[in-house]
Amino acid sequence: MLHLRVISPVSRTEDVLAMLRVQPGATHIVLTRGGALDPEGDAVQADLARECADEVVDALEAMGLAHTGAITLEPLDTVISDAATRARRLAPGDPDDTVVWEELIGRTREESTLNATFLAFLTIACLLAAIGIVTDSPVTIVGAMVVGPEFGPLAALAVAIVRRQGRLARRSLLALVVGFPIAMAVTAVGALAAQAAGWLSLERIDEIHQVEFIYEVGPFSLVVALLAGSAGMLALVSSKSAALVGVFISVTTVPAAGFAVVAATVGQWHVAFLSACQLGVNMVGIVVAGVLVLVLHPHRRRAFRGTQGARPDRVW
Template identity: 25%
Template sequence: MRYLEITVPEGKRRAVLDVLEDEGIDYVVSDETSGRGYAAVVRFPLPTRAVEPVLDRLRRAGIGDEASVVVINAETVISEEFATLRNQYSRGGKKGSRTSRQVLRTKADELTPPFPIYAVMLLISAVVATAGLLSDSPAVVIGAMVIAPLLGPALAANVGIVTGDDRLKRTGFVYQIIGVTAVVVASIALAALARVAGLEPAGVDIVVATELEERVAPNLFSLAVALGAGIAGILSLTRGFSEAIVGVMIAAALIPPSAAVGITVAWGMYGAAIGAAALVIVNLLSINLAALGTLWVAGYRPQGLFEVSPTRRPTYVYATVFGVALLALAAPLAGVTLIDFQTTELESATEEEAHGVLADPAYDHLELEDVAVELDGNYPIQAVDRVLVTVSSREPGPEPGLADRLYEEIRPHGDGSLVVEVQYVVSEERGEGTADDAESQQAAVRSAGGS
């Protein structure tokens, strides 16, 4: 429920009261004697869903920007007229607390902080996210998401589109672009300092060693996070859900990938940087497309019947641009997804075939320890580099013919360039019982087969 107070300009008193009486609204009116060009002050309660249509009717009756309108929350209203009005606006199952267009603009604007604060908070978030990724700490990365003020700009841009508010739209898009760019630049600087300081793990791929791997080779499932964030963001704005929680979700789609771009650029891994940058752009497009679609489906339009058509066209244009760009970028993500599926299938088939080969009585002294499919590291779209089969034996040395036999069984599940490598580890017999110690002599002997 809402409680409205309208300061009515001179000459508009009768028009306002006619609208309120026609709507069956229980109002209180008092004369305005300040001598500032106002005739009266009208106060009345409204169901939340009635705020937007009533204000639109008042505007069509000639109550423009010169009037002062205040909308506040009301805890309860005890009135027969109000109960009738609430039933009227709940007709057809339309119950709920949908925020009016006027309030929606205000809330979106309030969620967008002043630029200096926005910039400082994003820089802090970038530093924390970069440190969290380099130290492989999920908790620190989550902390970076919590402090990133990205919810407001994402919502403001799309609220501005569907309501015809050019200032709000421009602010939202500028904040988003500058924000992501600032995170990338700050991450490059911090990661470069970390590398100069000698924090790079010697001989270890930085992508594999940290939380970066899932962000430099994104797949189609990454879209779900961003699309869900955009929809949830608008619902939080229009239905009164917790904006803070949804803000973390939007930050999760943008801050870690942006920091990943900076880290991979600083490490000179430009293929990985392209993958992370693609994820950032895809997530930005997904959030905005989902938010725009949710607002339009929810019925948000500019005030006045004659303003719907001009605003419908730019809304369709923005939706088309977002959608086409998203489809274009989804193609490489589909390639990564396909590789993921193929890798999983190959690993499963390899394990099955290895168990079948080792079931031969000739290999009773061998036991399958592990199966791994390793990729070539050519980000963002990788290929299978080799299949590594680890077996354990009580005696060191390769088993003659085992690698070739495994290769022949596994080859039909891969392509012609598949490489199969067999790694042997030595197990020891201790005390009265037998215990396998696979770590006692790691990689004692290796044999490889392939073509």
């Protein structure tokens, strides 16, 4: 379930309460008159079944509360209540099949922001991938896959395409277009230093056998990217974050970027080109799969119904 907290102008409070009372998936409704100080108004709280959360948020936004008050949603891990059990039973659908769009947009927006933390994780992941390539170590390559934060912007781009959110799309593309070149440039400096120290050479690259799969582009590259992207988006939609680890170690985005840098450093331009192609195939496959999952999802119609009355910053 989700916990809803609303700051409502006094003139809108009765409308909020009336909407919540007729919502079968809403329970534990609490009203505190004059409880909100900034912005001023009444504080309304309720617990919602995930199945009805998107509909409730749409109704609150239609009342203008995103501008005149505030709408907050928080996940609840444990709720012990007969009323909550009844609300979950009466709410139509299944919680795992429910898209809470504002929650999904908020999560992907946060994970697709270009900042120092994102760049640090991406750079560390590329450096780990380069070390795994030089040492022919699949274990290190898997570590680089897990550390890499690139799935966040790719998932956000898929959400932006489906919801027609230009701002989110630009944010995601900025993180990818700026983040990867910076991480690869730092990795190139490290590779050149390793070459100068005698740790990296053309002969050493030719002896690599266990990590050749990184640059071997084929039909299965796209298939794996599509499957991983689908699993990742389903994990985000259903809030099953444990499945994301499997997604991270299924695709070779960061390892391909690292391999392209290492191969270019020693003059293996053909391998560098194939690695770059592998990177592109994986990124495109993940985004396409994410879009397909969201478009084919049972709650797709509700999503587009909410978009029709969207605020200006929610359209292209």
